Amino acid sequence: MLILTCPAQLQRLEETLRRSLPLALPVYGAVMNINRGNPAEFEVVVDSWPNFGAVLARRSREVASGAMGRGGHMVPWHMPSGLRTPLAPSPSPGEPPSRPLPVAGSRHRPLLMAAPRHRLAPGVRVGSLSPAHVDLLNETWTYGGNARSRRYLAELLELFPSLCLQDATGQPLCWALTDPFGTGTHGYTLPAQRRRGLMRAVLTLATQRAQARGFPYFG
Structure with missing residues (x-):
């Protein structure tokens, strides 16, 4: 297992996970946060690089203990073999990075995109x-x-x-x-x-x- 620390590798990982949404949702948000200041001091571990098949997002220097999600600090994700594709190419110099696509739904709770049907009550x-x-x-x-x-x-x-x-x-x-x-x-x-x-x-x-x-x- 390899811990990714290189900013360029982490950015390429984010781009590749984005292409695997919504299946990659469990780790995609963690990688995005790492690439945007890493407020929770997380790290990403992959089984190999650059052709990875599994990703683990966890607290830095945290050892796997089975406490995952719901207050735990680790979420693993395995890329289905049928979806394993080469890493997303790095953007050309001067080319802005592609924007993450909205996720309309997944095996997690679907997103709510419509505006609320009713206005908020007075005082709320x-x-x-x-x-x-x-x-x-x-x-x-x-x-x-x-x-x-x-x-x-x-x-x-x-x-x-x-x-x-x-x-x-x-x-x-x-x-x-x-x-x-x-x-x-x-x-x-x-x-x-x-x-x-x-x-x-x-x-x-x-x-x-x-x-x-x-x-x-x-x-």
Whole structure:
């Protein structure tokens, strides 16, 4: 297994994974984040280079332990043999890199591309979460309720985009986070606020913002 550290190799890997969407979604977002400042200090491991068949995105210097996804830090991906193609060619000097294509759907939750059917109710506004909300998130997350999950959620709030709908006092009513793999995670609506279309609005806005940054949005 080889750890890719060369920026040119990582960029070529991103281009190749983009051509394999949506199957490559589990690692594509992580590679995009690595190539854009690497806020979570991840690394990419491949089985060989340049003709790779497997990719592993993980925390730098993290050893495989079986804790993958849902608060874990590793996601492996194996390219189906029928889809293995040569690496995408490097762009010519002066040629802008190709833009990631929007992903209309996959075996993950399909993207929501349409605008919300109804306008937000009076007093409901769009905002983002802050570290001050970490206890609320930890209490409401299916995988939360412990010190490890709290640290993980605090990291997401600090490093990656989040979006929420708030009431007039700034209290979050509905929200969604983004993890190091580019996945939409911990989507939640307070029980008293459900059946109002709030989550649909949050996911639609999150999709639009992610794609404006060149990222696919999935969950």
